[in-house]
Amino acid sequence: MKKNVNISVEYLTRVEGHGNIVINVKEGKLDTCRLDIVEAPRFFEGMLRGRSIFEAQHITSRICGICACGHTLASIQAAEDALGITPTEQTIKLRKLLLHYEMLDSHILHIYLLVAPDLLGVKSFVPLIGSHNEVVRRALRMKKTFNDLCDILVGRHVHPISATVGGFTKLPNPKDLDAMLDMLKGMRPDMDATVELVTSLKFPEFERDTEYVALVSDSSEYPFLMGAIGSTDGVRMDKRDYKKITNEFVVPHSSAKHAKLCRESYAVGALARFNLNSEKLHPKAKEVVTALGLKPKCINPYLNTVAQLVECVHCLEDAISILEDLKGNLNYNEEIVVGLNEHGRIPVRAGNGVGAVEVPRGILFHNYEIDEKGIIRDANCIIPTSQNTGNIEYDMMKLVPEILDRTGEEITLAIEMLVRSYDPCISCSTHFLDIKFINA
């Protein structure tokens, strides 16, 4: 059957930011297949020049409200790297905790509000309020709890306040620690119910072998905050060499820059982390893995959502252990006042620093070059979604011919779901991706 399909999804919904999907099949042959990013460019790296390194984290957090804590942590890591600061052990623990909270918050949002409606056959969570009220309530309750946890730890989730270069400007008091523990433990039944829900959902079957990239390390810990860059094709390199792996290049069919390592494209995100580090997951998360029949290396991109669920279980349990470890042992003398470092309490030097942090959607890089006064001369941020864009397009290219027998509407939905399963964060990625407007 020779078929013409012309799909143009303008303003893809239920993703963060503005993206368009363009697919054009002429007489059964795939002619165009693109994910375009149409978010207005915001020029963050450009705006960072000339500003104090102590402001970088507050500015770059505003790249994306969804992974604001991730950007903050990557930015702080890069800044500390450039300044030559080694954070204390307590600070590192608290940062890990923060990253767990964000992972939980973001994954839950994605699973429930963005993906579940597709699998339950509705357009958004709003109809679910009637049909699946308990599920919606649970989703909002979980979302709110993880958000509240961030509030307690760093003031707020969107653009965290107290996590700064050098440490924390406010440490949770003993009551806060207890409250956080109670809240996390209280989430266990909801998490179990979430596992049950996801187990009951049927994800589309589709596979494409690709390279997966994530942080790896020699420690026994599932790496989120620290480590080297690793890939399922066997690459391992220092985070400072990030430019080699992201390897941006221009593809002929689109003006969007793509990233590749050993193959034409690679993927980052929960599935990538799972594929590389699954043996380091918390035992309880491993149970879920077995129950769901997930095995590395899993190459069905739709199952990224499932990998997110596995990470949720891991993060919840690991956060509880971190807190139990911190309880009663927090050293409040480590609370710092930084401001703009106007009185030079933190020694400043010229340097170049890289931050590489696993945020919900995959590995995130920040890189700053600063002068001897701590003023940013050069800045570069590479966001997970932009690393994934190429891979998404290759997935689409493989998927479309396989489902050409379906109706246009069904194809559109399948493609939208594919893109959504990557949990793309387009607002983040726009500040370096090229943009092209399509007249569909």
Place this chain on the structure above:
Amino acid sequence: MYVILGKERFNDFISRLSEMRRLFAPAVLKGYNNFAFEKVTSGKEIAIKYIPTILPPKKFFIPQRETLLEFNIAQGIDAEAVVEYEPMTIFGVHTCDLAGIQCLNMVFSERPKDYNYLTRGSKIVLIGLECNEYCDEYASCNLVNATFPCGGYDLFFTDLGDYFVIHVNTRSGDEIIKEIGSFEKVDTSHINELEKLREKKRKVFGNEVPIEGKHIPELFDRSFGASVWKDLEERCLACGNCTNVCPTCYCFDIRDEVELNLESGIRYRVWYSCQLEPFAKVAGGINFRKERSARQKHRYYRKFRYPVDRFTRFFCTGCGRCTRTCMAGISLKETLNDLIKESES
């Protein structure tokens, strides 16, 4: 009546006290030589030596946000005036802050009486604590006669080294003494010690500003047009800190808030400040105190001139908070000095 509490019994006293009612006291927590009245349950948490807290104890008498009415407008209107209160003890109130509470008492018992204030106040037990030394260079309690206790408390503690001597001023003070029972009788040597301390204080706490209290109203009568105010126009940031931290400032705003159903809701009052831009603005956009200088002037007149006619006392207790808190460095003592200089020249 006086009694004695040995220092070794202090922690026990505080724990017992905190079991009777919720207990608030100047806490050590804040750092940077800043203190605050906070809930405590043990003596360790209390700063016996402290300079005036960021907010004065007025925060317990006039909460920053206080419900006045509860209403429902689903059918017609249905509203009830309410007061929310909590029995509590405040320990460690300096004489300046006791004077501040006395000022507030006067204002809110003037007719029409404010039963929200009066009800709440009647549930608060006040335990004073003597300052043996000047807090810092910002204090001017002597100028306004607030250095020595003069009523306004249930119990009053004076630290005399190994022990506190305690003046029992009211029946509820007496009840505490009876209930806790860790106290001893005074003998004359204790009272002599107390007198000695007071004598020493009289020497140390001098006139902070070269003017006698009784002449201050005249000074202000002469100074309405003084250029000193113009200078404040340049400096004041209109942040309202000076009034929020003042133990005798009580201006407020009243607002309504409804639930999302738009049917039930509350009317509440919140602290407000004459230093803020919208304070005296009326319909048509006229602002009766548009200039920062006019607002600053108003603040000083409300401390040193207007209340003298109405209440025969100053509404400044010399605690020094307004000066301490002002990042623009506007200093009460300095302003008074400048006014004196200007009126003499």
Place this chain on the structure above:
Amino acid sequence: MEKMVIKDSSYRIKKAKILHTKKMTENEKFFEIVLKSGESLDHEPGQFVMISLLGIGEIPISVCSSPTRRDSFDICVRAVGKVTTCIHKLEAGDEVGIRGPYGKGFPVSILEGNSLLIIAGGLGIAPLRSLINYVLANRRDFGMVHILLGCKEPKELLFSEELEQWNERTDLYYACTVDRAAPDWAGNVGLITTLIPGVDIEPVRTFAAVVGPPVMYKFVIKELLAKEIPERQILLSFERHMKCGNGKCGRCQIQSLYCCQDGPVFNYEQIKNMSEAF
């Protein structure tokens, strides 16, 4: 936290019902109100009430009817902001909350036996209508009564039917002026101060009652002093931002005076040295 109902709270509101409304001009609306308890408001001319729209806010509004009418009272509201705009949406049958009356009004018992020079600018007619109607109801107790009225444009004139009646009465002197005339306007044009020199009064036995926008006072007072009316007999009503009406919230202070309790009506002698008053 414990909670208690306070029966005699000064913030308690009385339920009231709107009996009748009338759109008077583009921006002003008239309301006749009755207290649901059946009691009389029992105010003095020049006093005000706090009107509550629960959930929106509470504002001071002058009572504009005479206390001699005891079963209901009137207010006239200009829509300028949040609460006033919402009041305009109300119609007969709707409920509002009332506190008050508050403040010191015109001291009618002292005014008795004297002549009156009543000067109203714009919305200032509202509290003065209360006084005028009181005086007319007790006309025998007063000497000469002059009413001078001013506003920007003829279409802004309030209570126009009553104005016509006043104009026709022989027991009072009535004059009206506008800043800008409309084509069909036959009356005076010019500021209200231009009317004052023309009135024939015996200053020592005359009280002036003046209410209008803040800009008006300085000039009117100058004219009245020129007429040799004693300072103590010049009565002025002031508008200030008000929240509580109880002399506590501090918003309405004019130096040491609280407009809500010590005023809103003051005599000129009381406030002539208060630069914040003008």
Place this chain on the structure above:
Amino acid sequence: MEKPKVAFFDFACCEGCQLQVANIGEGLLDVLGSIDVVEFREVMSEKWDKELDVAIIEGSITNPHAVERIKQIRERAKVLIAYGSCATIGGVNGMKNNFSFDDIRKYVYGDSYQFFPTEITKAVHQAVKVDYFVNGCPIYIPEFITVLKAVLQGIPYDVPDYPVCVECKLNENVCMYDREVTCLGTVTKAGCNSWCINNGNICYGCRGMVSNPNEKGAQDVLTKYKIPMDLVLNKMNMYNKCREIF
């Protein structure tokens, strides 16, 4: 009474304010009980192209396409709310106005910079009329709900026109100047409950300046505390650059 039809739209922003709305949690269901959300791209696939009772706008206006789009939304909407610093004051996007646009485009996009049209960053009210403002980066949820209620009641909401210090004092924080760092609370509009200072950080001025700031006085304070002026002026620009447009 029929529930008002409400739509959320985003322009150049980080979408954090939308997320704040999602963060209301179960309380969101109460909100949804009193409004009818007809479009919210981030969480819903439904679209709506008819008349709107309320349009809630996030993000700044940074290119010609956005100007057109916001104008169309304004025409369809009875009430328009700008929320978040990007929409209310231009926000961090305004920092772009510090640079020559060609320069910044080349820096970020290299040779292909001409694909990226950009123009001066504007707050929403600098492009169309705005009825309600919810300032903040991100928005403070209690304030957002207050504004929503005001919209439902049909009454205006006034953003507090006094400094963050007021709320900061009520929270009994140790002033940042006592800790020897600069704080923009003195000139920034309150309404966030001094969020940042409560958490040990300084105010970055995300809610925009009060209408009548004493800029000279604020500078004197910096001198008094020996704080380098350029650092602070730069910081002022982080959020307030768009103030200079009109």
